[in-house]
Amino acid sequence: MKRYYSVLLLTAVIVIIQVLTLITGKAYLLTQLTMSAYYIVVAVGLCMVMGYAGQISLGQAGFFAIGGYTTAFLTTIDFSGKAETVLYRMLDTLGLLITKETLYGDTIIHMTPWISLLAAVLIAAVTAYALGIPILKLKGHYLAMATMGFGIIIYRIVLGSRIFGEADGISNVPSFPVFPGISVSGDFTSRISNYYIAWLLVILGMLLLINLINSRVGRALRSLHGSEEASDAMGVDTSRYKVIVFVIGAVFAAVAGFFMTHYNGGIGPSEAGVAKSVRYVAIVAVGGMANLWGSLIMGLVLNFLSLRGVFGHFDDAVFGIILVFMMMFMPDGFIHTDVIHDIKEMLRPLFMRKKKLKKKQEVSND
Amino acid sequence: MSVEQVLQYIFAGITVGSIYAFVAIGYNIIYNATGIINFAQGEFVMLGGMIAYTFSGLMPLLPAVVLAVLITSAVGSVIESVFIRRMRKTSVLGMIVVTIGISILLREAALYIWDEQIRALRFFTGSEISSVNIFGARISPQVLWILGITTIIVAGLFLFFKFTLTGQAMRACSENLRAAKLCGIRTDSMVNLSFMLSAGIGALGGCVVSPLTQTHYAMGTDLAIKGFIVAILGGLGNAIAAVAAGLLLGLIESFSISILPMAYKDVISIIILLIILVVKPSGIFGSRQASSMKDY
Numbered sequence: 154m155k156r157y158y159s160v161l162l163l164t165a166v167i168v169i170i171q172v173l174t175l176i177t178g179k180a181y182l183l184t185q186l187t188m189s190a191y192y193i194v195v196a197v198g199l200c201m202v203m204g205y206a207g208q209i210s211l212g213q214a215g216f217f218a219i220g221g222y223t224t225a226f227l228t229t230i231d232f233s234g235k236a237e238t239v240l241y242r243m244l245d246t247l248g249l250l251i252t253k254e255t256l257y258g259d260t261i262i263h264m265t266p267w268i269s270l271l272a273a274v275l276i277a278a279v280t281a282y283a284l285g286i287p288i289l290k291l292k293g294h295y296l297a298m299a300t301m302g303f304g305i306i307i308y309r310i311v312l313g314s315r316i317f318g319e320a321d322g323i324s325n326v327p328s329f330p331v332f333p334g335i336s337v338s339g340d341f342t343s344r345i346s347n348y349y350i351a352w353l354l355v356i357l358g359m360l361l362l363i364n365l366i367n368s369r370v371g372r373a374l375r376s377l378h379g380s381e382e383a384s385d386a387m388g389v390d391t392s393r394y395k396v397i398v399f400v401i402g403a404v405f406a407a408v409a410g411f412f413m414t415h416y417n418g419g420i421g422p423s424e425a426g427v428a429k430s431v432r433y434v435a436i437v438a439v440g441g442m443a444n445l446w447g448s449l450i451m452g453l454v455l456n457f458l459s460l461r462g463v464f465g466h467f468d469d470a471v472f473g474i475i476l477v478f479m480m481m482f483m484p485d486g487f488i489h490t491d492v493i494h495d496i497k498e499m500l501r502p503l504f505m506r507k508k509k510l511k512k513k514q515e516v517s518n519d
Numbered sequence: 520m521s522v523e524q525v526l527q528y529i530f531a532g533i534t535v536g537s538i539y540a541f542v543a544i545g546y547n548i549i550y551n552a553t554g555i556i557n558f559a560q561g562e563f564v565m566l567g568g569m570i571a572y573t574f575s576g577l578m579p580l581l582p583a584v585v586l587a588v589l590i591t592s593a594v595g596s597v598i599e600s601v602f603i604r605r606m607r608k609t610s611v612l613g614m615i616v617v618t619i620g621i622s623i624l625l626r627e628a629a630l631y632i633w634d635e636q637i638r639a640l641r642f643f644t645g646s647e648i649s650s651v652n653i654f655g656a657r658i659s660p661q662v663l664w665i666l667g668i669t670t671i672i673v674a675g676l677f678l679f680f681k682f683t684l685t686g687q688a689m690r691a692c693s694e695n696l697r698a699a700k701l702c703g704i705r706t707d708s709m710v711n712l713s714f715m716l717s718a719g720i721g722a723l724g725g726c727v728v729s730p731l732t733q734t735h736y737a738m739g740t741d742l743a744i745k746g747f748i749v750a751i752l753g754g755l756g757n758a759i760a761a762v763a764a765g766l767l768l769g770l771i772e773s774f775s776i777s778i779l780p781m782a783y784k785d786v787i788s789i790i791i792l793l794i795i796l797v798v799k800p801s802g803i804f805g806s807r808q809a810s811s812m813k814d815y
Contacts (some may be wrong), residue, residue, distance in 0.1 A: 203612070207612070207614060209612055287793075287796075287797040288793065288796065288797065290797075291796055291800070292611070293611035293612070293615070294556040294611065294615060295751075295796055295800060297556075297615045297745065298556075298751075298792070298796075299792070299793060299796050300745050302744060302789040302792050302793060303789075303793075305744060305785060305789055306785075306786050306789050306790070307784060309781075309783065309786050310786065312782065313780060313782025313783055314780075314782075346674045365744060383563045419553075427740055431619055431623065434616065434619075435616075435620075438616055455640065467627070469623055469626075469627055470623065470624065470627035471620075473620045473622075473623030473624040473626075473627060474620070474624065475620075476616050476617065476619060476620030477602060477617055477620035477621060477622070477624065479616075480606065480613045480616050480620065481602065481605055481606065481617065484613055491793075
């Protein structure tokens with residue numbers, strides 16, 4: 154039960170933040186907080202891959218784009234003139250079609266996003282599995298470049314294909330009715346419910362990962378990160394665990410991409426860019442690599458500030474400085490379990506001097 | 520496809536391939552001395568082109584190019600002594616993250632010093648409309664410049680590493696850093712020199728191709744991945760094989776345009792990278808025996 158205290162604390166903080174924004178009349182901040190939450194889902198997934206399994210992935214934005222573009226493509230297909238097709242009749246009898254009216258009074262019939270959620274997760278998982286089996290045999294620079302290569306392939310495909318809208322991306326993505334009456338959309342009036350949906354997703358993700366870390370898989374991963382040879386020798390099926398974690402990270406990114414696309418009502422190729430992948434790596438690095446809560450907190454802080462435009466023109470430069478600074482001076486991350494210990498260590502010379510002086514005085518007194 | 524057309528594609532491929540080779544040679548020099556892949560290698564090419572462009576407005580072309588090479592070498596040296604030297608003891612993961620961070624910083628710095636406009640250095644001889652006729656294919660004289668300078672660089676590097684004491688010392692560092700140190704080689708300055716050398720070569724490459732391919736502050740990332748593909752294709756650490764691999768990739772890309780849409784050009788080369796990494800990570804010119812000793 155103890156391991157869930159921090160999740161309860163997170164839930165409390167989420168509610169407090171929402172109430173605070175309501176009281177201070179700054180409800181507009183919820184928009185950025187919601188978007189940050191979706192990016193956090195990617196970051197904690199990557200945290201498992203990088204921190205716990207020790208495998209770098211510079212292609213996480215590619216999986217995010219797979220999730221986003223899958224749903225954007227599927228849910229913007231208009232069935233209104235295609236009542237005779239087999240697919241239409243099949244979806245109609247299963248009750249998986251949604252009819253809505255546009256601003257101009259036209260009716261659009263599209264499939265429910267639940268299908269595209271399933272598709273997004275499946276495509277991301279299969280891609281990650283097929284990609285992971287060969288490339289996770291690589292190490293270090295080779296793995297970094299291979300994953301980055303995957304990211305660039307996805308970016309080039311969405312940028313160069315007409316069905317994905319080329320440089321414009323896909324817009325007019327319909328809202329996603331999660332529960333009856335509550336849906337994921339950029340609608341002004343549903344800002345609060347969207348905020349809670351996003352953070353509910355974060356909490357679910359965290360619960361899943363916390364349980365995973367404290368399971369047999371988690372222990373295997375930690376041994377893998379410590380020394381691949383040693384854990385291999387202990388009978389841990391290292392290559393299988395690496396692929397499992399890679400797939401989990403990919404699915405997290407794809408789900409985040411799916412929700413973000415419905416929230417924004419569209420997706421563009423910049424979401425698939427290498428810069429985004431590097432950004433996720435920066436967040437995990439600042440969070441302290443093998444630290445889910447660190448990734449969560451830094452993901453919230455950095456994404457929120459970036460989305461609010463605090464860094465202005467220096468947005469990318471800030472993330473570059475963070476990467477270099479963290480690796481040079483704090484390779485264990487900004488937030489880690491031993492922060493208090495570290496501060497003590499830093500302050501120790503100050504106390505030491507006093508103690509030594511006292512001792513010297515004692516000696517001289519004798 | 521007529522003979523002229525094929526020739527035209529070949530020359531286009533060689534031009535692009537040469538710039539990849541420049542980046543790959545830079546990777547190899549640093550990799551040999553330190554075992555690091557410097558993700559900021561593409562940025563050196565960009566810096567070379569940008570600095571030379573700025574100076575070419577004030578002076579003739581040759582001193583502008585020389586200045587650009589010298590300044591970029593200095594940048595490489597500073598990067599090594601400020602960042603890389605302190606990082607020696609960290610993991611590979613840390614090294615990757617740092618060099619990516621440096622590449623972002625160089626790119627952003629270039630964006631603020633210059634702007635997001637695309638620039639091109641003026642042609643070394645003639646202008647953009649002058650052309651040389653070779654077996655019916657019409658190519659820019661700049662292509663000949665690129666080929667000439669690539670040849671000189673490769674020959675120069677070969678002689679440098681083979682016959683000069685400094686070059687031999689650098690090779691010793693790549694064999695075994697500690698043993699080299701025990702032999703009295705200043706390993707720190709050798710590593711520093713390797714950064715200067717690869718930055719300088721990258722900058723020179725950036726200058727010679729700038730009239731044809733243009734220079735843009737964000738060109739580094741694409742070059743970094745292409746250069747890496749070439750370095751892997753040739754076998755990491757082998758500078759001469761890198762040139763052959765560079766030309767090969769350039770030709771593949773150039774001919775792929777005639778079959779597939781332009782937008783998928785990068786997809787082809789990255790798929791080649793993934794295949795090579797999985798099938799034969801020692802590169803097409805690398806020996807299987809030597810690769811079994813290495814950790815990929």
